[in-house]
Amino acid sequence: xxxxxxxxxxxxxxxxxxxxxxxxxxxxxxxxxxxxxxxxxxxxxxxxxxxxxxxxxxxxxxxxxxxxxxxxxxxxxxxxxxxxxxxxxxxxxxxxxxxxxxxxxxxxxxxxxxxxxxxxx
Numbered sequence: 001x002x003x004x005x006x007x008x009x010x011x012x013x014x015x016x017x018x019x020x021x022x023x024x025x026x027x028x029x030x031x032x033x034x035x036x037x038x039x040x041x042x043x044x045x046x047x048x049x050x051x052x053x054x055x056x057x058x059x060x061x062x063x064x065x066x067x068x069x070x071x072x073x074x075x076x077x078x079x080x081x082x083x084x085x086x087x088x089x090x091x092x093x094x095x096x097x098x099x100x101x102x103x104x105x106x107x108x109x110x111x112x113x114x115x116x117x118x119x120x121x
Contacts, residue, residue, distance in 0.1 A: 002041055002042040002044035003041050003042070003090060004042070006040070006041035007089055008034070008037065009088075017070045017071055017072055018030055018033075020070060021033075021066070021070055026063075026066050028058070028059075028063055029059070029063040029066040029067055029070070032057050032058050032059035032063045032064075032067065033067055033072050033082075035058050036057040036059070036067075036073070036082055037082065037089075038057075039053065039056055040085065041089065045102060046085065046091050047081050047082040047085025047086065047089065047091075048076060048080070048081055048082075048102055049073070049079050049080045049081075049082065050078055050079040050102050050105070050106050051078055051079045051106055051109075052079075052106070052109065053079070064080060067080070068080065077106060078102070078104075078105065078106015079102070079106050
């Protein structure tokens with residue numbers, strides 16, 4: 001089970017990656033990042049954001065790409081990992097197992113979508 005809170009450094013607003021997003025007027029990506037922290041904490045995903053849950057963190061693939069480019073997220077099978085999650089957030093074995101299951105589900109969903117796309121060609 002997840003937690004009702006996540007750690008957010010009081011100097012978050014001074015983080016160079018966040019400052020750069022704001023300077024580039026990419027506020028929606030910065031907001032999605034904060035929402036992704038809350039999502040991962042609430043759902044105990046160990047910092048993993050499944051692709052099919054982007055809308056739950058108020059993000060699109062565009063914002064996901066911005067966050068990867070900024071170094072706040074990393075591409076992972078079936079979704080993304082929040083950079084530094086293990087270093088700054090509480091994690092446990094159960095969360096790691098949930099993340100692995102979510103990644104496997106994301107990979108299976110992506111394979112099905114790719115197969116469907118190939119059949120329609």
